[in-house]
Amino acid sequence: MSLSEIQPKRLAHTLFLDFVGYSRLTADSQAAVQVTLQNLVYNLPAFQAARNDGQLMVRKTGDGMAVVFFQDIEFPLAAAVALDEVIKHQSSSLREQVGAQFRLRMGVHSGPVIIVDEDGDGIMDVAGEGINIAQRVMDCGDQGHILVSAAVFNAVAEKEHWKSLLQDLGIVRVKHDELVHLYNLTGQRPDGTIIGFEGLPRKVHEARARIQELVEQENSREQTENRTTLTNYALRAALLVGAFVLVGSLLFLLWRNSTINTGEVKHVAEVIRKNKLAQENKNKKAPAVTLATPVPTNPLENANAVVHANVPNVVGMQRTDAEKALAGFGLTLDLSKQNPEVENAAVPVGSVVNQSPPPGEQNVRGGVVYVTLAKATSAPIAPTPEPQPQSAYTGVLVDGRSFTQLANAQTAGLFGPNDAPLYTASSITSDEVEAIQSVGISPLRLTALVAGPNGVGLSAEDVEKLRALPETIRAKTVILRP
Numbered sequence: 001m002s003l004s005e006i007q008p009k010r011l012a013h014t015l016f017l018d019f020v021g022y023s024r025l026t027a028d029s030q031a032a033v034q035v036t037l038q039n040l041v042y043n044l045p046a047f048q049a050a051r052n053d054g055q056l057m058v059r060k061t062g063d064g065m066a067v068v069f070f071q072d073i074e075f076p077l078a079a080a081v082a083l084d085e086v087i088k089h090q091s092s093s094l095r096e097q098v099g100a101q102f103r104l105r106m107g108v109h110s111g112p113v114i115i116v117d118e119d120g121d122g123i124m125d126v127a128g129e130g131i132n133i134a135q136r137v138m139d140c141g142d143q144g145h146i147l148v149s150a151a152v153f154n155a156v157a158e159k160e161h162w163k164s165l166l167q168d169l170g171i172v173r174v175k176h177d178e179l180v181h182l183y184n185l186t187g188q189r190p191d192g193t194i195i196g197f198e199g200l201p202r203k204v205h206e207a208r209a210r211i212q213e214l215v216e217q218e219n220s221r222e223q224t225e226n227r228t229t230l231t232n233y234a235l236r237a238a239l240l241v242g243a244f245v246l247v248g249s250l251l252f253l254l255w256r257n258s259t260i261n262t263g264e265v266k267h268v269a270e271v272i273r274k275n276k277l278a279q280e281n282k283n284k285k286a287p288a289v290t291l292a293t294p295v296p297t298n299p300l301e302n303a304n305a306v307v308h309a310n311v312p313n314v315v316g317m318q319r320t321d322a323e324k325a326l327a328g329f330g331l332t333l334d335l336s337k338q339n340p341e342v343e344n345a346a347v348p349v350g351s352v353v354n355q356s357p358p359p360g361e362q363n364v365r366g367g368v369v370y371v372t373l374a375k376a377t378s379a380p381i382a383p384t385p386e387p388q389p390q391s392a393y394t395g396v397l398v399d400g401r402s403f404t405q406l407a408n409a410q411t412a413g414l415f416g417p418n419d420a421p422l423y424t425a426s427s428i429t430s431d432e433v434e435a436i437q438s439v440g441i442s443p444l445r446l447t448a449l450v451a452g453p454n455g456v457g458l459s460a461e462d463v464e465k466l467r468a469l470p471e472t473i474r475a476k477t478v479i480l481r482p
Contacts, residue, residue: 014134015076018064101360107138144197150181307367
C-alpha cells in the first residue's frame with residue numbers, strides 16, 4: 001500500500017526514541033549515531049514486516065526518530081524490546097562505532113495522526129496528537145527506560161506476555177499541563193539481562209514528591225484553621241460563663257441584702273458592664289494562637305539524589321569485590337528488587353551476572369547500582385541424550401499464507417519474542433509427511449505473529465509449545481504456501 005493511499009487521519013501506534021546526551025557529542029559522533037540508530041531500527045523484524053506491508057512511516061528528529069505503525073499495536077512494543085536487547089548485547093561494538101556509550105530512551109503511545117505534505121513536494125509526513133503524546137511519554141523517561149501510555153496498556157492488558165512486563169507508574173503532568181498515565185516496560189530475560197530500566201524515572205519521582213508536598217500543605221492549613229476555630233469557641237464560652245457568674249453574684253447580693261437602695265444597684269450593674277466591656281476589648285486585642293506544624297523530613301530525598309559517576313563493569317565479580325569496586329567511584333551496591341538471584345551453572349555462586357545501570361559515565365539514581373547474583377542450580381545436569389533414528393521427528397506447521405514474502409522462500413527461521421532462533425524451517429516432501437504420520441506424531445500447528453525476510457516470529461504461547469517438545473525429537477518446520 002503506497003503512502004498516497006493512506007487516509008489523511010488514522011489511528012497510529014508510535015515508537016518515539018532519542019539518544020541521551022546527543023547534544024554533548026562531537027559532530028562526527030552525532031553523524032555516527034544517526035547512521036547507527038537508523039541501521040539498528042531498520043533491521044528489526046517488526047520494522048521490516050510493517051514496511052513490507054506498507055503500514056509504516058518514519059520521522060527523523062536529529063537525535064532520534066519516530067516510527068509510526070498503522071497495523072498492529074504490538075509492533076512498537078516488540079520493536080522497543082528487540083532494540084533494547086541489541087543495544088545491551090552489543091554495547092562494546094556500538095561504543096566503538098559512535099565514540100560514546102550508546103544510550104536510548106523510548107516511549108510508546110497509540111493515538112490519531114494526520115498524513116500531510118507540508119512542502120508540497122509529494123513527500124508525505126506524519127503529525128498530530130498521536131506523535132506529540134508519544135514524545136511526551138518518552139520525555140518522562142531516563143536512560144534505558146521504555147515508557148508506555150495508558151492507551152497502549154489498555155489495548156494489551158489481556159495479553160499476559162505484555163501485562164506481566166508493564167509496571168504502573170501513575171499519572172504525571174507533562175508539557176502544556178497535560179496529564180499522562182504512564183507504565184514502565186521492564187522485566188528479566190532468560191539470560192538474566194533486564195528489559196528496559198527498572199528504576200523510577202526522575203520526572204515521576206518529582207511528580208510524586210510534589211503531590212506529597214501539596215497534601216502536607218493542605219493538611220497543615222486545615223490543622224491551623226481547626227485550632228483557630230477551637231480557640232475562638234473557647235474564648236466565647238469563657239465570656240459566657242463569666243457573664244453568668246457576674247449575673248449570679250448580683251442576684252445573690254440582692255437576695256442577701258434587701259435593704260440595698262436603687263442607686264447602689266445601678267452602681268453595681270455599671271461596674272459589671274464596664275468589666276465585661278474591658279474583658280471583650282482585651283480578648284479582641286489578643287493575637288490568635290497558631291501552633292507551628294513540624295515539617296516532616298523526606299526519607300527518600302537522599303535515596304533519590306542523582307550521582308554522576310563513571311559506572312565500572314562488575315559483572316563476573318564476587319559481591320564483596322563488586323562493592324569495593326563501586327565504592328571507589330562513590331557508588332553503593334544493592335540487589336535487584338525483582339531478580340536478586342538467578343540460577344546460573346556457568347559462573348561461580350555469588351558472582352554478579354547482571355548490573356543496572358550498565359557500565360559507563362552517567363547519572364545514577366541514589367548512587368545505587370542494582371545487581372543480580374548467581375545461585376546454585378537446584379536440578380542436576382541431565383545426561384546427554386542418546387542419538388535417535390532420523391525417522392523420529394515431528395512436523396511444525398506454520399500458517400504462512402497471509403505473509404506473501406514467504407511464498408517463494410525455501411528456508412526460513414522460527415524466532416521467539418526476543419528474536420532467539422528456535423528451529424530451521426524448510427519445505428517438506430509427501431514422503432516426509434507420511435513418515436511423520438506413521439510414527440504416530442501429530443504435527444504441531446502454529447500461527448506466525450510477524451514474518452520478515454529473515455524468518456517467522458512466534459507469540460510467547462507458541463514458543464512455549466515448541467520448548468515443550470522432547471529434545472530427542474528432531475523438528476522439521478513446514479510452511480503452508482499461499
